[in-house]
Amino acid sequence: MIMLDIQQIIPLFILIPLLGVFLLALLARKKNFNADLILFIIVFGLLLLSGYLFTFKTKSLLYVYCLAGWQLPEAITFIVDGLAAFFLLSVYLITFCIMVYSLRYIDNWKGKWKFYALFLLLLTGANGVIISGDLFTLYLFMEVTAIASYALFVFSLEAKALAFGFKYMIKGVMASALIFLGIVVCYCFTSTLALADIANQLYLRQHIVSDPAMGCVVLFIQALFFLGLLLKSGIVPFNSWVSDINQAALAPGKAMLLAVIVPVLGIYPFLRIYFNIIGPNDQSLAIVRMFALAAMIGSMFWLYKTKSNNQGIAYHLINEFGLVILAMATNTPWAIFGGFLQLLNAQITAALVICNAGLIDYQAYPKQFSGQLKYSFKSRPIAFFNTIFSKLAFISFPPFLGFWSKLIIIVAVWKAGYQVSALGAFLCVCLAVILFIKQQRFLALNSRNRQPDLKLKKIKFSLAVSLSLMLGLCLGLNLLLAADYKEIFLKPAIETILSTTKYSKAVFKAENEK
């Protein structure tokens, strides 16, 4: 069996999807050109590669690739550690399901290959954000992802998509400017861009040199990054674009944006910068916990106010991400374990429920169906079961993964001594579920016989397979609760978060050992 060197695998996560974009653009006008096959091979191949990263694990999962043979801190580096490997795997698990869904879904719209090219460009950017080892490369890949996501948002060119897409773009540009300003200030202060070196410099100034300006500058950098990342991730109070996406974009596009891009552009950089570069302390962790609770309460308020199915999904999802941040800010192994499970569950259930809601748009096309269709078991058994089970998975009904992850988080937060936060999280989770059920019931009652003359297409095989895959994942990922699987897939990520700024030493050591 041919064993690939891990250092050679790392840049493939950027090169392969980028090659796919060029291939699609080059071959688009050829006769008998099968864009579906190219997309399938690339995404499936990258899914296998991201799983392959875990088989390499020796002592600790940490690999450094320096571009053009340069050395840290001058080199542009790509780093795969436990956190990056977990995010890569989770991204590809979900992307694979969404890709299968989009194969037939996108038949209704013109320029199928363009959608696929944007899909792969989005993946290139997301991979780049996850594996980049310096701040400027991180920013560049964030911009690549953002540009692809803007185009995916407005892909249908419908009036709603254009107007809401424009709003989303303006917010995205503002977020990017804030993050770039943060990078500029950080560079001025540390004279380096490599993440590991920045962590090193900040540690030296804090603990050895005792720089008096340190506190203010770090606080300013943190504020700029967090404001930018909050805008990118759409957490309350910057949540308006999330509900806009759910109202206007095509189902595979919005599933990618909410289930993949929000965690990759919002939560991943937050974890990396806050835990591994700046380093948490008790005061800042308390502020983050308070903020996470406020975001959960805010999302409940919006959930209470909305009567739209799509907006309801968006606000419930914001609540789920708020719980992830609360878990991470508790900073104990069990809370972080629960946080990762919760993140994975939120991503998969969001993709599932969005794709399921998108079925009706696909079936009714070119007409628009207003409201929510009540599928009957006799005429459409697949859609009937999927609608019921996707909603159950989304509200974390046991035995779906979300139930266990929430339980672990609330118990871990309580045991860590933050009883008020645990109680608040428990109340928020329960209320969000009640509000979501109430809102869905309201829609179901309202939709009776609203458009009885609407002819619906049959659901294609690939759509049904994709939804079944996602449903299977919602149940199958319960395996991560088992000690063996936790050890392989989640422990390296948990260790990366808990190692805080020791990440810097580990990266330099891994680079020297190459």
Add this chain to the structure above:
Amino acid sequence: MIYFLCFILFSIGIYGVLVKRNIIKLIISTMILNYAVYILLVLMGFRWQGQAPVFAADQGIGFMVDPLPQSMVMVSMIVGLAVTALLVAVAMRLYQEFKTFDLKAIIKTKIKNKPETDDNA
């Protein structure tokens, strides 16, 4: 003082993005926002009576300007240009569709009042 001017420019950009409702003014505000950061970055790499960062026999390393901010600004400007082009393209489609540049009016009146069962074929 000059750094403070960058901050003022940045604030003008933020003000424009938050307050203006005209699509063209919004695009210009985002450009001002980005340029403020670019100028700040160029200023950070500036050195009084500095020399180009090219090694030569008569050139000491201490007099060279920092080349990294300059290259960062170049790359960021290209990215910013791509985003601006996309913004302008969407703005043109919006104008073709609604015959107005007022984003608030488009969303409040034209989209929310549109019948839900429109034929989009």
